Amino acid sequence: MLRLPKFEVKNPSTVEEAIAMMHAIDGEARFLAGGTDLNPNMKHRLFTPERVVALGGIEEMFGITQQEDGSMRIGAMATLANVASHAELGLAYPALSQAALLVSGPQLRNMGTLGGNVMLDTRCQWYNQTYFWRSALGFCMKKDGTKCHVIEGGSKCVAAASNDTAPALMTLGAELEFANATGRTRMPIADLWQADGIWNKKVAHTELLVAIHLPKPSADQRGAYGKLRDRGSIDFPLFGIAIRLDLDAQGTIFDAALCAVALQARPWPLKKAAALLCGTKPGEESFTEAVEQVAALAAKQCRPMPNIPGDHEYRHAMVSVYTKRALLAAANGDGPVHHV
Amino acid sequence: MRVFRLQVNGDTVEVAAPEHWTLLEVLRYKIGLTGSKQGCDKGDCGACTVLLDGVPTLACLSLAATVETSAITTIEGLLPAHRANGGEGADPVQDAFDRCGALQCGFCQPGMILSAKALLAKNPNPTSQEIKQSLSGNLCRCTGYTQIYEAVVLAAKGEQV
Structure with missing residues (x-):
């Protein structure tokens, strides 16, 4: 039995409310999308936030819609099952559709979201373990310790990006729409990453991925x-x-x-x-x-x-x-x- | 503590539980519905599968605080729903699992049956490949998959053996 750490749950109905709830606490807070990565990680005590801001009530973050210029907007809360079964997406962006279809199993695709898969924590066999397991090894540099068990004497965490949809979105030149305390920004997904397994993104965890935008594909x-x-x-x-x-x-x-x-x-x-x-x-x-x-x-x-x-x-x-x-x-x- | 207002198997249930509890914990340890099994507790095994608005979902990775607007179906809800719709005997999928001997220890069975129910509701005549794919998030530790797949085929045919 794996229990979650104690936290309070907030259920905002707009992006702005979610951002405010993320910041209106002195301790750590985390956004919760489908919960298929954050919840097991919290059960393993890899994250122990005092507040969880659940995103399921934010209408703006759902839906897959074609824009007037032929581009596609996918709400970050669109599930991987939604993405995998969307006929137009399958025709226009087969790599993304196929990647979404191969993420985990049916239940996790019904729960897990495209935004959550982009923001997935990096994974390592020395990290994605219970607190007890990790404590027996003296922990690692990604969480609670200082050593790297992959590269002896290594100074940088090499936990692996393991999100199937991220490389597909990279090849498609997707743009990510984030919301933070100062407003909205858009960045190419290629600019999101940094070579640090502890946190492999250049945005903070307090910033909210609202939508993924895909450019119109070429004729063939x-x-x-x-x-x-x-x-x-x-x-x-x-x-x-x-x-x-x-x-x-x-x-x-x-x-x-x-x-x-x-x-x-x-x-x-x-x-x-x-x-x-x-x-x-x-x-x-x-x-x-x-x-x-x-x-x-x-x-x-x-x-x-x-x-x-x-x-x-x-x-x-x-x-x-x-x-x-x-x-x-x-x-x-x-x-x-x-x-x- | 927080009072959750959950829609479980057609009933509205008000239940007080710690705010950070999963749906599985609230179902099992507050409402007493122990049919949903606590297996790996981290999303690998599918033993805790319930239906949220008809969609197979893992109760061990769902916070009770995020499912108050969904209709929750657990294994305990199938037979009463079948009878309320004028059916006789057991729910057809449960009956097919019984007739095919589609279990050894039975631990995976509630999740398997609910995944099968969701498949058949969407696709009444699935191919064997579709059956395997739909049940691929449910692990059977006894490796009794053959009879499980046969049970889904039998339930789809709606025949009595």
């Missing part, structure tokens, strides 16, 4: 998401890779993006690899050759560490395999790529 934009995990359900990624390919009227790739996850503290864009795909044409030898080169380069640039479950050498061997399969799936309009 394709994508896919590949996820390595032990089981066909429930598990966090052991490695994940999102792909976006933009094809011109002749079927030649003129732009591409790749982004990996479950490696280090931040999602890992593979820009050099993506550049190799430009100018190639799916179905022709140029593309087949580029896929091999991209897979080989991805294996060089992605170095899984023993920070999350799963043998890191096996995870490394799977980098090129999943990169290749995800690229082919994106080109063929297939996916998601997973082993079950």
